[in-house]
Amino acid sequence: MKDLSTELPLTAVDIEFRDELRAWLSDHLTDDFRDQHRRGGPDDDDNWELRRLWEKQLAAGHWLGLSWPAEYGGRNATMTQEIVFAMEYARAGAPPRAAFHGETLMAPTALHYGTTEQKQRLLPPMARAELVWCQGYSEPNAGSDLANISTRARLDGNEWIVTGQKIWTTFAQHADWIFAIVRTEAGSARHAGLSYLLIPLDQPGVRVVPIRTMLGDSGFNEVFFDEARTGIDNVLGVPGDGWKAAMTTLGHERATSVLGYQFSFRREMADLRELAKKRGATADPVLRDRLVDSMIGLDIMGYNNLRTLSTALKEGQFGPEASIGKYYWSKWHQEFTELAMDILGSDGWLSADWASGPDRASEALRRSFVRARAETIYAGATEIQKNIISERVLGLPREPKV
Structure with missing residues (x-):
């Protein structure tokens, strides 16, 4: 590697x-x-x-x-x-x-927007691996169009009362807390009137429903709130101005939190190269050309990521350029896993579960292929990333509103 x-x-x-x-x-x-x-x-x-x-x-x-x-x-x-x-x-x-949702997504937002009391209360338990957090952004009608959030919260004395639904919530079945974007100003629309709210999950009024995937696991969930409660001090940033905090979290999700994904692709590449040699796939000029092209693409990914991070080191924050990395790695990984299935041949049609297949590397690549189908959707769909890159990085005219 x-x-x-x-x-x-x-x-x-x-x-x-x-x-x-x-x-x-x-x-x-x-x-x-x-x-x-x-x-x-x-x-x-x-x-x-x-x-x-x-x-x-x-x-x-x-x-x-x-x-x-x-x-x-x-x-x-x-x-x-x-x-x-x-x-x-x-x-x-x-x-x-x-526990990466808490450490790599919510914690940077807490460090930027949280009060001293909030930081003292929220961060040390995560550093001790005592709590698991999950992210409550997507809703049935608010995925890529995140500003369409309809989950709402109203103040009742010293508590927020939350009602609504989140979906595709990773590890909600294991999590202790959820950080969620909710609408706290009645009658508000789009980016206005949203708050970044921290909500305990072990309470009446919260129901978690697992979503079973093609891989047979239930990492994703639906989370239903029926007048669930959380303290008035569990808002990061100014109530009603939570869009800024939400974008801080997304900036880290598209940049630092995917570092591990991108470098782990090098291990997948090493596995695939070994499989290709064992199966004689490197003798096929078309497969060999695709493999070399994929290897070059992986190096491009690494250097682009280093460029983005170097800029962040100088400026002290992640800018819209982080969308370049998200767009590139998700597209590259889908194409890479498609190549892996072609190299595996008939073994690529086996079940993606852990128990099947001739070896662990091929089993892992099949699972990776299935997971990669969603990578151009979560953390911001490819279409959204292209808009961000064109408008906020290249300065092109904004997309006309329909």
Whole structure:
């Protein structure tokens, strides 16, 4: 696997951080934790209890909340060190993360918009791997058109009363809390009147319904709120002005949180190259050309990601350029997994469950193929990413409103 960390401007402190991490991963990725990267993607709950145990290991090693201030349980790590962590984590084949929604999506938003009291209350439990969060954005009529949110909340004394529905909520069946975008101003429309609300899930008025996928898992869920309650102090940012906080979360989802995905693609590429050699697929000039083209595309992805992150390092935040990475990697991965199925031949038609197939690499690639069908939809559909890139990055005229 190509070492993209050599392309980063690593200081002596960064190199020391990397070496410490490599040693820790070597010592702890043993026994049942080995090869778990093949046992499911970031959005399914395969082998959940083992993944939670691994999360506790990460917490004990002080590897959660790396960039957070020390008073909130972090290491004050730099963004460069976060990138190094993502690279080394994927390289080592560590298990898919169980609590990434809280640490990589909600926590950066809390650090930016939260009060000191909120940060002290919310962040340390995540650094100790005590809580699991899920993300409540999409609704049946508000997916790519996120501003069409209809879930609402009204104040009743010192509590918000929440009514509505969220869908495609990853790990809601395991989560303790949900961070949700809800409409808190009656009569408001589109981006106005929305709030970034934190809601406990273990209470009357909350019902979680699993959505079974083609892979046989239930990582996705519907969440129904029927006058569920949460405290008045569980709003990040200004009530009614939650769109800004929501976009901060999405910026991290499209950039930092997908680092692990992108570097893990290199492991899939290594598996596919080995399978192609074993099956004689490299003798086919068409398949060989597609494989080489995919390898080049993977390098382009890596360099584009480094460019985006370098810009964020200079400016201190993620801009709309993060949509370039989301558009590119989701499209590339769909094409890559289609190539994998062509190389697998008849084995590609086997069930995608873990028990079937001639070897684990081919089983993992089949699961990856099924998961990749949705990658151009979640975290912002391809059409939305193209609009953001054209309007906010290239400065082209806005799409006419219908």
